Amino acid sequence: MFAQAIDQQLWIERLQAFLHYYLPPVESTPAVNVGGLIAVVAGLVLVFRGGKYERLVVCAFALVTGGWLGYRLSVLADMPGPITVAISGVLLSVVAYKTYRWWLAAGSVAVLFGLALGFQLGRGDLGRYLPNNEQIHTPIQGDKIGGLVSKADQIGNLHPHFKDQVRKMGEQLLAEIKQLDVVSWVVPIAAAIAGGLLAFWALRTFAVVWLGLLGAGMSVLGALAVLCANWPALRDHLFAKPQVAAGIAIGLWLIGLTLQAKASRFPKKVAREAEKDSAKS
Numbered sequence: 001m002f003a004q005a006i007d008q009q010l011w012i013e014r015l016q017a018f019l020h021y022y023l024p025p026v027e028s029t030p031a032v033n034v035g036g037l038i039a040v041v042a043g044l045v046l047v048f049r050g051g052k053y054e055r056l057v058v059c060a061f062a063l064v065t066g067g068w069l070g071y072r073l074s075v076l077a078d079m080p081g082p083i084t085v086a087i088s089g090v091l092l093s094v095v096a097y098k099t100y101r102w103w104l105a106a107g108s109v110a111v112l113f114g115l116a117l118g119f120q121l122g123r124g125d126l127g128r129y130l131p132n133n134e135q136i137h138t139p140i141q142g143d144k145i146g147g148l149v150s151k152a153d154q155i156g157n158l159h160p161h162f163k164d165q166v167r168k169m170g171e172q173l174l175a176e177i178k179q180l181d182v183v184s185w186v187v188p189i190a191a192a193i194a195g196g197l198l199a200f201w202a203l204r205t206f207a208v209v210w211l212g213l214l215g216a217g218m219s220v221l222g223a224l225a226v227l228c229a230n231w232p233a234l235r236d237h238l239f240a241k242p243q244v245a246a247g248i249a250i251g252l253w254l255i256g257l258t259l260q261a262k263a264s265r266f267p268k269k270v271a272r273e274a275e276k277d278s279a280k281s
Contacts, residue, residue, distance in 0.1 A: 012242070018129060019239050022169070028229040036229070039222025046215025047256035051208040051264065058100040059093045066092030104207045105199035109192050111210040116191035120184050121176050129172055208260055216253035220245055 026032055045053065070088025074081040096103055198206040224245060228235040238245060 015242055016239050019242060023239075025232060025235060026225055026229040032229045033226055036222040036226035039218045039225070043215040043217070043219030043222060046211045047219065047252055048259060050211035050215060050256075051204060051260050054104060054204070054207055054211065055097065055100045057211065058096050058103045062096030062103070063089045063093040066090070101203060104203055105196070108199040108203070108206055108210060109195040111214070112195035112198075113188050113192040116188040117177075120180065120187060121173065129169065209257065212253050212256045212260070216249040216256065219252060220249040 046057065050057065067085045067089035069092070070085040071081060073079060073088065074084040195206075224238060228238065
């Protein structure tokens with residue numbers, strides 16, 4: 001048990017270093033504040049009204065996805081950007097409106113598969129996702145002393161450009177996935193099968209569950225982005241205990257599931273009371 005406690009503490013320390021490296025300090029800008037508030041509102045809608053607006057949620061996702069695909073198409077084929085983005089987004093959202101159940105089913109499979117795969121990749125040492133000493137610029141290289149590192153270089157060493165971070169993280173994840181053995185793939189594949197079965201037997205119920213989970217994560221991350229942007233000192237306190245933010249997200253998710261479950265029974269209760277009143281009259 002003592003060894004297990006040490007491993008857990010080491011994992012938390014690695015997670016804190018991971019967060020410090022991949023989540024740089026955020027400046028208080030209109031884009032950050034507005035984007036964070038939009039994430040909070042959209043996440044709360046998914047948490048408390050995901051079952052009611054599931055088709056709208058799918059159409060919004062299809063609109064954004066179609067717009068991104070249209071942008072990529074305009075770059076590759078040298079087509080008018082705004083027109084291609086608009087047409088692609090509208091067409092895909094129309095298709096999603098008619099086939100939103102298939103989208104929810106695919107999302108059920110993808111979410112469970114992604115969670116299981118993330119568990120397999122993250123249960124080990126998160127230190128392998130952090131840069132090593134050779135990847136960090138130092139003023140001393142062998143017997144030669146280079147120039148002093150400027151403040152901009154220091155920030156760049158600690159927090160590289162976002163695109164570079166995403167590229168390096170993607171390369172590392174791809175390398176880790178390629179190294180998974182057959183046994184390691186059992187859990188993600190089983191989770192994908194379970195997601196397909198749940199989508200077949202209880203699509204709307206299970207969709208409410210994972211939409212609420214995504215919404216809770218969006219709300220907490222959006223709120224943290226706004227808070228850290230306006231009160232930078234809060235960032236270190238949040239990173240010191242990342243399990244607190246995770247607990248808030250899980251609690252919000254459970255509250256949303258409970259309220260949505262009660263709301264789904266409420267119309268039936270009203271209908272039964274109306275039938276009793278009509279029978280008495």
